[in-house]
Amino acid sequence: MKKIRTQLMLCGGTGCHSSGSLAFREALEQEIVKRGLSEEVKIIETGCNGFCAVGPVMLVQPEGIFYQKLKPEDVPLLVEEHLLKGRPVKKLMYVEPASAQTIPKMNDIPFFSKQMFRVMRNKGVIDPEIIDEYIARDGYFGVAKALTEMTPEQIIHEVKVSGLRGRGGAGFPAGLKWEFASKSQSDIKYVLCNADEGDPGAFMDRSVLEADPHAVLEGMIIAARAINAHQGYIYCRTEYPLAIHRLTIAIRQAREYGLLGKNILGSGFDFDIEIYEGAGAFVCGEETALMRSIEGRRGMPRPRPPFPAQKGLWEKPTILNNVETLANIAQIITNGGEWYASVGTAGSKGTKVFALSGDVNNIGLVEVPMGTTLRTLIFDIGGGIPNKKKFKGVQLGGPSGGCVPEHLLDTPVDYEEIAKVGAIMGSGGVIVMDENTCMVDMARFFLDFIQDESCGKCTPCREGTRRFLEILKRICNGQGEPSDIDTLEEMAIVIKNASLCGLGQTAPNPVLSTLRYFKDEYYAHIIEKRCPAKRCVALLKFEVNPDMCTKCGACFRACPADAIIWKKKEIASIDKEKCIKCLTCFEKCKFDAIF
Amino acid sequence: MAKLTVQDLKKIKEDATKSIYLRGEKGNIRVIIHMGTCGIAAGAREVMTALMEEMAQNDYSHIRVMASGCMGLCSSEPNVTVEIEEQSPIVYQHVNANKMRQIFKRHVLMGEVQTDFALAKM
Numbered sequence: 001m002k003k004i005r006t007q008l009m010l011c012g013g014t015g016c017h018s019s020g021s022l023a024f025r026e027a028l029e030q031e032i033v034k035r036g037l038s039e040e041v042k043i044i045e046t047g048c049n050g051f052c053a054v055g056p057v058m059l060v061q062p063e064g065i066f067y068q069k070l071k072p073e074d075v076p077l078l079v080e081e082h083l084l085k086g087r088p089v090k091k092l093m094y095v096e097p098a099s100a101q102t103i104p105k106m107n108d109i110p111f112f113s114k115q116m117f118r119v120m121r122n123k124g125v126i127d128p129e130i131i132d133e134y135i136a137r138d139g140y141f142g143v144a145k146a147l148t149e150m151t152p153e154q155i156i157h158e159v160k161v162s163g164l165r166g167r168g169g170a171g172f173p174a175g176l177k178w179e180f181a182s183k184s185q186s187d188i189k190y191v192l193c194n195a196d197e198g199d200p201g202a203f204m205d206r207s208v209l210e211a212d213p214h215a216v217l218e219g220m221i222i223a224a225r226a227i228n229a230h231q232g233y234i235y236c237r238t239e240y241p242l243a244i245h246r247l248t249i250a251i252r253q254a255r256e257y258g259l260l261g262k263n264i265l266g267s268g269f270d271f272d273i274e275i276y277e278g279a280g281a282f283v284c285g286e287e288t289a290l291m292r293s294i295e296g297r298r299g300m301p302r303p304r305p306p307f308p309a310q311k312g313l314w315e316k317p318t319i320l321n322n323v324e325t326l327a328n329i330a331q332i333i334t335n336g337g338e339w340y341a342s343v344g345t346a347g348s349k350g351t352k353v354f355a356l357s358g359d360v361n362n363i364g365l366v367e368v369p370m371g372t373t374l375r376t377l378i379f380d381i382g383g384g385i386p387n388k389k390k391f392k393g394v395q396l397g398g399p400s401g402g403c404v405p406e407h408l409l410d411t412p413v414d415y416e417e418i419a420k421v422g423a424i425m426g427s428g429g430v431i432v433m434d435e436n437t438c439m440v441d442m443a444r445f446f447l448d449f450i451q452d453e454s455c456g457k458c459t460p461c462r463e464g465t466r467r468f469l470e471i472l473k474r475i476c477n478g479q480g481e482p483s484d485i486d487t488l489e490e491m492a493i494v495i496k497n498a499s500l501c502g503l504g505q506t507a508p509n510p511v512l513s514t515l516r517y518f519k520d521e522y523y524a525h526i527i528e529k530r531c532p533a534k535r536c537v538a539l540l541k542f543e544v545n546p547d548m549c550t551k552c553g554a555c556f557r558a559c560p561a562d563a564i565i566w567k568k569k570e571i572a573s574i575d576k577e578k579c580i581k582c583l584t585c586f587e588k589c590k591f592d593a594i595f
Numbered sequence: 596m597a598k599l600t601v602q603d604l605k606k607i608k609e610d611a612t613k614s615i616y617l618r619g620e621k622g623n624i625r626v627i628i629h630m631g632t633c634g635i636a637a638g639a640r641e642v643m644t645a646l647m648e649e650m651a652q653n654d655y656s657h658i659r660v661m662a663s664g665c666m667g668l669c670s671s672e673p674n675v676t677v678e679i680e681e682q683s684p685i686v687y688q689h690v691n692a693n694k695m696r697q698i699f700k701r702h703v704l705m706g707e708v709q710t711d712f713a714l715a716k717m
Contacts, residue, residue: 003647005661005662040643063661083662084635085635086662086663126615133611135611136608141608144604257599259599261598265604266599
């Protein structure tokens with residue numbers, strides 16, 4: 001057998017799969033065989049690389065050349081030039097939008113060079129379907145250390161020293177949670193992994209499961225040892241087929257190696273994991289609802305206490321940790337809690353993965369140390385706002401979170417600091433909004449989501465979110481009344497205080513935070529009957545202002561319904577019978593002539 | 596009886612590290628085969644094949660094999676450049692499979708520059 005000289009690390013995350021990496025892979029495989037390189041060059045399909053915006057992406061090792069937006073048509077050129085003749089192909093490389101410079105190497109691209117990889121340290125480096133590659137990257141040595149050299153108390157101590165807090169949203173210290181569960185007396189205990197990622201715009205858990213499933217299993221085994229549990233469940237939504245597929249393979253391989261099952265690594269400790277597929281209800285990300293769902297009942301939360309650490313799944317002591325939290329555990333055990341705590345702020349240690357989406361150039365997953373400012377996250381790593389538009393706000397923490405306006409962009413990423421400005425860290429969803437976003441409409445969108453996902457068990461959440469949505473819809477339709485703002489603020493307090501679970505308690509957040517920073521937009525909608533961002537269809541006239549029209553015809557060419565009447569050197573007008581109010585002309589008109 | 600012990604885990608790690616070494620830190624020796632159209636026409640493919648066969652003989656994880664383009668001196672192809680850390684790179688000319696094996700064994704592994712085949716020191 002000949003030795004492999006080049007490895008092609010092709011991204012196989014869900015993002016790149018949907019942008020066509022599977023077709024590219026097929027073409028690449030054929031071309032490599034055709035060119036007689038199959039014994040020297042190997043394709044490795046990795047998990048999500050993180051830079052989803054430019055997918056499908058591929059890293060050529062050992063050179064470290066990064067290719068983006070690959071199409072099957074690019075294959076012959078790429079193979080001939082780079083693999084055969086050793087000349088990297090410039091036209092397939094990343095171009096920095098600001099400077100128009102081509103950057104060949106992955107590590108030189110600002111999107112990557114400003115990140116710090118801990119949770120995602122194996123992304124794009126290993127084949128997630130081969131356990132040996134994970135072991136080569138020190139995988140399962142955390143389990144080896146925890147099971148053969150440490151007592152459960154020492155494990156919990158180490159996690160407490162690390163300062164690791166729950167990455168699912170609430171930020172509860174993981175070590176403390178484990179300690180409570182370890183002190184509960186019971187023969188049967190459970191370790192659960194919450195992979196029911198439901199926030200719109202958040203996809204870090206999915207990517208971790210796809211890129212490094214063994215890291216999550218390893219975290220669970222260590223957690224089980226710490227509280228003396230022998231059975232674990234991963235609650236993953238059915239909408240994540242690739243994550244479930246890779247987890248299933250990972251569990252099977254770990255069982256074959258005896259890293260799950262009886263007498264793990266000869267330590268006498270038994271533990272096994274099963275996957276439970278959830279149907280995708282948002283409320284099942286709440287711990288008590290998730291446990292009910294595993295029990296086979298309808299996923300609804302129950303009042304706490306008793307907390308799951310005392311009475312959880314099937315009334316037994318249970319710990320539930322998020323995917324990202326668990327993915328940190330093995331490294332904390334291997335390198336020590338102090339190593340982990342060496343990065344971050346006083347109250348928030350380590351790194352956090354954020355899912356950048358919305359109106360930002362570099363959509364994708366980024367991992368940064370706690371304490372990094374939002375400005376660095378959005379402008380340095382995210383590459384700023386596309387199409388030369390202005391930044392307006394950023395929604396942090398999904399529908400339960402809040403928005404942060406421009407003057408607070410220097411807020412560091414830290415559980416307490418973010419809470420102070422009215423948002424939450426949440427699971428790490430970062431939705432960037434440019435000047436064309438209507439904040440009232442944005443609040444309406446999130447309330448629509450929350451109202452839809454409310455399980456209906458408690459009245460404040462069920463009825464309150466519905467009333468909230470009604471009022472917001474009215475405001476967006478131009479039927480708002482001045483008293484609406486007071487009603488919203490008053491109701492928000494009741495919903496917050498009286499709801500049973502986190503879903504209801506945080507439901508008013510999108511409204512409260514937009515009211516806090518963008519109240520003038522609410523007034524513009526209610527009193528002036530005007531939508532400043534020109535997003536709310538009911539408040540727009542769909543007419544052309546003849547003074548501002550430059551007769552360019554951009555709207556005419558863009559209109560999908562042929563509703564624009566325009567001739568060369570003439571002012572455009574809109575045929576209201578044909579107009580479908582799709583807002584295309586608003587986006588195309590650079591002169592604000594349509595109102 | 597446990598299926599796997601900590602020792603087994605270490606052994607697996609050792610073996611698996613070999614298959615992923617290309618993705619880690621840079622090696623300290625680079626062997627570059629110049630594979631422009633001229634190089635391939637003059638026989639660079641056979642040179643590459645011979646080199647890869649040599650590479651497969653043992654665990655040479657500190658050595659990186661790369662293909663690169665034409666240097667501009669097409670009459671001296673096939674060219675091979677050997678870069679050893681902290682030493683000037685040596686370019687060889689008119690390399691064939693046998694010369695490649697000799698260069699690999701003597702220069703790359705033992706550090707003796709094969710002046711007979713060399714074109715230049717860079």
